[in-house]
Amino acid sequence: MAGVFYFSPALLWAAQMLLAGCHAAASFEALQCEGPASTQESMCHPEDDLTDPKEVRFQVKGYTFSEPIHLIVSYDWLILQSPAKPIFEGDPLVLRCQAWQDWPLTQVTFYRDGAALGPPGPSKEISITVAQKADSGHYHCSAVLRSPGPGSPEAASPVALTVHELFRAPVLRVTPSAEPQEGKPVTLSCQTKLPLQRSAARLLFSFYKDGRTVRSRGPSPEFQIPTASEAHSGSYWCEAATEDNQVWKQSPKLEIRVQGPSSSAAPTALTPAPPQKADAPETTSTKPPEPLPPLPTPSAKDPDSFSLPQGPDPHLYHQMRVLLKQIQDMRVLLGHLVIELRDLSSHLKLETTKGPAKHE
Template sequence: MWTLAAFLLLAPSSGHAVALEKPTLSLHPPWTTIFKGERVTLQCDGHHPLVVELRPISTLWYLGHLLLPSHGRSIEVQTPGVYRCQTRGAPVSDPVHLSVSNDWLILQVPYAPVFEGEPLVLRCRGWYDKAVHKLHYYRDGRAVRYFGSGANYSVPQARAGDSGRYQCSGTMRLPVESAPMFSAPVAVTVRELFAAPVLRAERAGPGGAVLRCETRLHPRRRAVPLQFAFYKHSRAVRRFDWAAEYRVPEAEADELEAHWCEAATASRSVRKRSAWPQLPGRGLPGDSAAAAQGPKAAPLEPGNQPLSSRKALPSTSAPSVISAPNATSAGPRAPAGRAPGAAPAACAPQAPLESAAGALKPEVDLLLREIRLLKGLLSRVVLGMRGPQAAPEPGAARGTAAPWAGSPETSAAGS
């Protein structure tokens, strides 16, 4: 007899532990903050098997990590903390955070998560339901709603932008009207109902293609039905329907890049559109592989190359070694009309310096500076090679400047 009782106790748990979902914990009234001394009811909704037991235990209750003595489907509590429940063979439920306040004013928010498209209701409550006047609601420190007397802050269809830290303020008659009082801030998060859809293309026989609009619902809202619509540019090619696929006509199969889709709830409270389709290759269906690489830029003509690709001008720093031809040495000479070390003909200005000074002034100034520096260095080398004959006469005036140290105009006249 004992063996049969043990089998009845263990078999249901071992047979259903994997298949059962975690129970749902609800709060009545549905607010996470209460005043000190108040009580609320917690209810655990889940699988409760009918098992023949000597001491039937259908529900376990936890406050933090502490196991509570109650085993019913609902309990009344007034202690702040994190509550969870567990039914036989199922995992532990999601937590519910209960706060207890001793302030004059509290902001009450829903215990259950709020998703996109669902109503969001906040309640600013005075101490033991005393009337609140000149009521303000704030989100992230900015006033969003004002009421002359107590009223709830409600958003019929919440959006992600409604998330934030909320707070309320108001006055109460105690017995005369008090100064404005503020509640403690409470964080509110509007969760995403489903992700933005992704449009994918697949081959469907020769010359055809199928577009699939893919998205994913939040695990807590997996039962919410979604509808899908398909568009080409701004024209609807298939209006909202339950099917998430659309067969592209063969005549439009070469324009898949112009399609996109939209996913929405049946009431259209939440609508999200996709980006352009993700194609396995631009050749779907039928384009060549070369077209998938996209158009290539035409090569630039030599005269049309950007300035960054042209040969850089000579550096302004003096070279470590300078090789200058002797005055009597025979060797290659610079072409007439161009100074040694000047820039190549491709970079030389095609117009006189005076006419190009406005457009090429920085380049011309740099080129002149290089010519002056090179000329001075060449003059020093030539004087050094001439020896004592190049030295100035003892009676020469000391105030006369050296040929290479004069102004650009004087140096050019002397040469």
């Protein structure tokens, strides 16, 4: 439960004097309130719910409050000053190694998670032009305080610094589905969201298909296909980026397969394919193939024979002949196998009947 307290003018003046006294021995820091002001009378009660973590700013009876800033007064010889506002991906980050009463420093070294970020030097600041999530960690600095300081090396207490995600990697959505019907409209949506602290920022979106750009950077997170066709099938993904392109993220790939006409539609008439040159069966002769003889017709002597009328395609006709010949050969092999099995069965029966007679 967090509350907002209102002081009387005299009490507020006393608090300001106390705060100024704490900083007078070391340095002076200014606190500035930015944003719209209001002179309406208002009251804030402890039972008012002001703790919603999702809301950065909240209003109570006409007043608008900023998010809280934690003020830490330190009496150390050396402190590391970091930004008071949250740091997001793409922001510039500046850290300052501050000495008591701003005494001069030498051999200043900055550390992250205990590892030095560079050799000792005279600069009291270190800057990161474009902050990334990997820059999060515990920072501190060390330095030697020169005259009028003690002239001894000092180290500042670690400061935890978190670089927040500016926006999550986008997700590509397809409407009505990833398998749309041919001729129907399709909408691709690149979905992501900025935090409330950076809601005024602007993102640009790009769309890709099979490694090619189908729509370059633009403010709209949607890409529309008015009439889908089989040519629109493929692997799609999108990209969201800031205007300065300092932060950009891609979505996972999504397969889109445009479906052809439904099976209930009337089938189209099939026209026979034009005659094609038949492959020469097991021959290296360069002479043109002779006309194929007709297949034998069924007869009383060979009731298992087949006949096939010659079709319009000689190549298809030849393939059918080969297939029928293989079937006939298989029937012959099966017939021989049946005969051999019968002979083997008769031989086994004969050996069984002779066996007991020898024992007598």
